[in-house]
Amino acid sequence: MSGKREDGIQEPGLLKKAFGRWLGLFLVLVAALVFYLVVVNLDIIFNGIFYVLGILKPVIYGCVIAYILNPLMKIFQRWVTAIYIKKGKELTEKRKGVINGLAIVFALITGILVIVVLFLMIIPQIISSALVLVDTLPGQVDTYYKEIVDKIENNRFLADTMQEAVLQGTKFLDEKMTTEVIPWLQTKLLPNLNTYAKQFASGVAAFINVLYNLFIGIIVAIYLLKSKRIFAAQSKKIMYGIFKKNHADTIINYLRVSDNMFSGFISGKIVDSAIIGVICFAVMGVMRLPYAMLVSVIVGVTNIIPVFGPYIGAIPSALLILLVDPKQALYFLILIIILQQLDGNVIGPAILGESTGLSAFWVLFSILLFGGFWGIAGMLVGCPLFAVIYRIVKDFVSIRLRGKNLSDVTTEYMDLKCIEVSEDNTEYIRYTDEEINSKKKKDKKQPGKASLLLDKVKKKNKNDKNDKLD
Numbered sequence: 001m002s003g004k005r006e007d008g009i010q011e012p013g014l015l016k017k018a019f020g021r022w023l024g025l026f027l028v029l030v031a032a033l034v035f036y037l038v039v040v041n042l043d044i045i046f047n048g049i050f051y052v053l054g055i056l057k058p059v060i061y062g063c064v065i066a067y068i069l070n071p072l073m074k075i076f077q078r079w080v081t082a083i084y085i086k087k088g089k090e091l092t093e094k095r096k097g098v099i100n101g102l103a104i105v106f107a108l109i110t111g112i113l114v115i116v117v118l119f120l121m122i123i124p125q126i127i128s129s130a131l132v133l134v135d136t137l138p139g140q141v142d143t144y145y146k147e148i149v150d151k152i153e154n155n156r157f158l159a160d161t162m163q164e165a166v167l168q169g170t171k172f173l174d175e176k177m178t179t180e181v182i183p184w185l186q187t188k189l190l191p192n193l194n195t196y197a198k199q200f201a202s203g204v205a206a207f208i209n210v211l212y213n214l215f216i217g218i219i220v221a222i223y224l225l226k227s228k229r230i231f232a233a234q235s236k237k238i239m240y241g242i243f244k245k246n247h248a249d250t251i252i253n254y255l256r257v258s259d260n261m262f263s264g265f266i267s268g269k270i271v272d273s274a275i276i277g278v279i280c281f282a283v284m285g286v287m288r289l290p291y292a293m294l295v296s297v298i299v300g301v302t303n304i305i306p307v308f309g310p311y312i313g314a315i316p317s318a319l320l321i322l323l324v325d326p327k328q329a330l331y332f333l334i335l336i337i338i339l340q341q342l343d344g345n346v347i348g349p350a351i352l353g354e355s356t357g358l359s360a361f362w363v364l365f366s367i368l369l370f371g372g373f374w375g376i377a378g379m380l381v382g383c384p385l386f387a388v389i390y391r392i393v394k395d396f397v398s399i400r401l402r403g404k405n406l407s408d409v410t411t412e413y414m415d416l417k418c419i420e421v422s423e424d425n426t427e428y429i430r431y432t433d434e435e436i437n438s439k440k441k442k443d444k445k446q447p448g449k450a451s452l453l454l455d456k457v458k459k460k461n462k463n464d465k466n467d468k469l470d
Contacts, residue, residue: 058213062220065111066228071267072107073225104225108218118297125294129320136324258388265356265384272351273303276343280335289332290324291317299336303343305379307367310340356387 038045053060080099084091091099224231239248277300284292295317302313314336322329358366363383370382398408406419 058216059220061213061217062224065217066221066224069107069111069221069225071263072110073103076103076106100226104222108222121293122297125291129291129294254392257391261356261384261387268351269304272343272348273300275347276300276303276339280339283335287331289328290321295320306383307364308379310336356383358383358387358390362386362390
């Protein structure tokens, strides 16, 4: 019992046991200390993370650009491969590399051309719209002013009300000017002009920095697209090296599912939004609505954001048309409503299909949740990201249910009251409210016979109690 042999030497098993006990206590203390230090220094840790992310911005931009261009690259890769096969040339490793390089170049040129064409369509429209507004706005304001004055002069009550409102408004503006605006100009604006100039300069520098990061990101994207197979193989190698085989298989499977959901949703949304933009431009041209090109581009680009995108694009576009003609603004709003119904019921389902598998409620929930976290970017990626989380939870629950010999079909749990084990413990019996009520009615008609459900519950409780006593 002492753990020593006759010669006085401690047995190695007891030494190992004692050492293991103290080692476990030591590791618990170290973990608690590390957790405390992490909680206390959260600000420093997050600042460090954001600092590293700021340094790696070109790489992040490159990953995003590569992911967006990857579907285009695959399309061009198939086309160039088909050309080689038609010519009867053997696809050697060298030719595969050439095909890969050509596909990257074509995808990159296509992406740049799309952006350049969009800018060429938008910028002239913005300039011409601004010039038209400068020319027409004073006349429109004068016309509206005359109409309002005529209506006020013809209505004595309205004239008195407007006169009183103008007097109150003038008094309010005078008080604001003397108590807030003039002191603000004297104490804050004029002394801080130098600071505002520095902030403007820093804003310009930040914009130039974004352009620089985008340029470097394009170079990074080229390397990523060129070596994507090697990176994928290295990632799988790391997974199988760190985790057990079945865990690694699960992680790789869900990464593949995530890629399919994100790529399918983003590419489908881009095609869907392009179709909506073209239809909007064609219909606006037929109806002779103003700013057709500019408004169609805005509607098409904002339509990429699910649910809220159409409204984000429609509101400023309607206000822009409203300055030209209120009736045409109303026609445009009716057009947008019809377009969104067409998109939601015909075009969207035909292109996207079941790319996410989410109901309308969960789509709205995901957009609100991730939009609150990350703004516009969260609205863009929120739907496919939540779809991946939803899929993981759904698969986990299904595995747990099947392990208990229960169905994973949702409709079978509607109106469910309870689940009981069969007498031979081979299956579960589900009872709904209607079944339980019908059993109660039968028991009332046959008072001498106990309910089958109550018998099973009592028998199960008794067996559980006996098992605990044993």
